[in-house]
Amino acid sequence: MFSKKEITIAYSVEKCTKCGMLKKRKFIEGDILFAKSSKCNSCDGMTTIEKIFGETTKQ
Amino acid sequence: MDFTNFDQIFAMNDDTNPIMMLIWIVPIILFVFYGQRIQLYVTSGEIKKGISKLDGFRAESRNELIDYVKKNLKPDDDPVKKIDRFLDYFTIMPVDMDPNGIVGKVQHIVRSREDYTRNHIKSLSPQINDFELTKVQTLLEIASSLQMIHKIINHMFLTAKKQNNYPLILPLQMILPFIMEQAEAMKKAIPAFKTGQPVGDGIGPMVVGKMMLNNEKETVAFQTVLAKTEFENRKLFLLKAEGPGSTVGRPADALKTIVSDNKLDAIIMIDAALKMEGEDSASIAQGFGAAIGGMGTEKFQIEKVATDNNIPVFSIIVKQSVTEAITLMTKEISDKASDVTLQVYEMIQENTKPGESVMIIGVGNTAGVPQ
Numbered sequence: 390m391f392s393k394k395e396i397t398i399a400y401s402v403e404k405c406t407k408c409g410m411l412k413k414r415k416f417i418e419g420d421i422l423f424a425k426s427s428k429c430n431s432c433d434g435m436t437t438i439e440k441i442f443g444e445t446t447k448q
Numbered sequence: 449m450d451f452t453n454f455d456q457i458f459a460m461n462d463d464t465n466p467i468m469m470l471i472w473i474v475p476i477i478l479f480v481f482y483g484q485r486i487q488l489y490v491t492s493g494e495i496k497k498g499i500s501k502l503d504g505f506r507a508e509s510r511n512e513l514i515d516y517v518k519k520n521l522k523p524d525d526d527p528v529k530k531i532d533r534f535l536d537y538f539t540i541m542p543v544d545m546d547p548n549g550i551v552g553k554v555q556h557i558v559r560s561r562e563d564y565t566r567n568h569i570k571s572l573s574p575q576i577n578d579f580e581l582t583k584v585q586t587l588l589e590i591a592s593s594l595q596m597i598h599k600i601i602n603h604m605f606l607t608a609k610k611q612n613n614y615p616l617i618l619p620l621q622m623i624l625p626f627i628m629e630q631a632e633a634m635k636k637a638i639p640a641f642k643t644g645q646p647v648g649d650g651i652g653p654m655v656v657g658k659m660m661l662n663n664e665k666e667t668v669a670f671q672t673v674l675a676k677t678e679f680e681n682r683k684l685f686l687l688k689a690e691g692p693g694s695t696v697g698r699p700a701d702a703l704k705t706i707v708s709d710n711k712l713d714a715i716i717m718i719d720a721a722l723k724m725e726g727e728d729s730a731s732i733a734q735g736f737g738a739a740i741g742g743m744g745t746e747k748f749q750i751e752k753v754a755t756d757n758n759i760p761v762f763s764i765i766v767k768q769s770v771t772e773a774i775t776l777m778t779k780e781i782s783d784k785a786s787d788v789t790l791q792v793y794e795m796i797q798e799n800t801k802p803g804e805s806v807m808i809i810g811v812g813n814t815a816g817v818p819q
Contacts, residue, residue, distance in 0.1 A: 400779075418643050418644075423658065424818070440779075441645055441776075442781070443775070443776035443777065
């Protein structure tokens with residue numbers, strides 16, 4: 390009755406193949422591990438999806 | 449009456465209050481004759497709550513499957529009737545009075561069922577690609593498992609109630625928490641499989657998939673891929689289910705094919721394993737023997753190939769709960785991928801010599817994990 394509702398949010402972690410910078414963002418449908426994702430913000434390299442995971446919070 | 453005077457309340461001498469005597473005796477008589485029935489009513493209430501929860505899971509998984517098929521497969525006809533028929537499909541396991549050859553029989557039945565399901569999903573939408581097909585197949589398995597669980601538990605409960613049989617309801621009361629845990633895990637798994645996200649069980653394919661990147665891949669068995677690479681003068685055969693579809697592949701068939709053409713000196717299997725209560729989630733352990741779950745047919749074949757060819761089998765497992773294994777991979781598990789990779793390389797160095805060949809198998813569901 391008094392238990393809090395658990396909500397899991399999926400995240401994707403992008404890693405730049407050139408400078409190694411990591412960026413965590415919310416998962417977008419179609420994201421697949423190791424796939425090329427976007428341009429790196431700190432250099433001109435491309436990022437790939439390094440990890441996809443869920444984080445659970447209680448509400 | 450003075451309620452603080454216990455001698456007076458519990459007195460059994462001549463001047464005992466007859467009402468107090470009745471308060472003592474009536475419940476004793478009631479429990480002697482109707483004790484089991486009272487327990488049955490109390491237990492029934494708890495079980496009924498569980499069954500209505502199971503019914504909710506069953507209905508939810510069915511609706512999610514129908515919605516997914518209608519939205520993504522866009523079938524020409526209404527798929528509801530067909531889906532309902534698939535959900536009621538049952539599998540009769542082979543007779544085991546004579547266990548000789550039972551593994552082959554079980555494998556045949558399981559694979560026939562998988563082929564049947566695959567063909568019938570294709571019949572819903574002939575243009576469906578393999579990625580979508582594996583997703584629908586998994587969702588169908590979840591929905592039919594939840595339907596079967598609900599049916600069996602409900603049957604056991606109704607039988608016990610019909611016969612007013614308290615001893616029959618006891619085992620049900622004992623197993624219900626475990627069943628509920630499994631059922632809840634299955635229900636929670638639906639969003640991950642629908643969106644093609646990696647699940648906890650995918651840690652093995654994730655490690656091997658990353659090792660496979662930038663190497664040429666070939667299909668060696670149904671939904672199973674192989675890549676060859678080298679590490680410190682050792683030949684590595686990397687094997688996993690073909691991602692990013694939701695499948696576990698057929699590693700035993702692949703191993704048989706590879707062993708027929710190559711001499712292997714070690715097999716390393718990476719898999720998720722159920723943690724014991726009190727153990728930390730995402731902890732890594734090393735051991736011997738084939739780390740692979742399922743019906744046991746794949747494990748049997750891998751062990752047979754390893755024994756026939758005298759190949760030692762090592763394993764690395766990442767421990768997790770039932771729920772973690774089939775729902776979206778947790779951060780703790782995904783963070784362990786690099787540690788597992790390091791342990792694989794250490795294991796190769798420690799157990800093989802330069803010039804030898806090692807097979808590394810990433811065991812588990814490869815949903816959302818390509819190579």
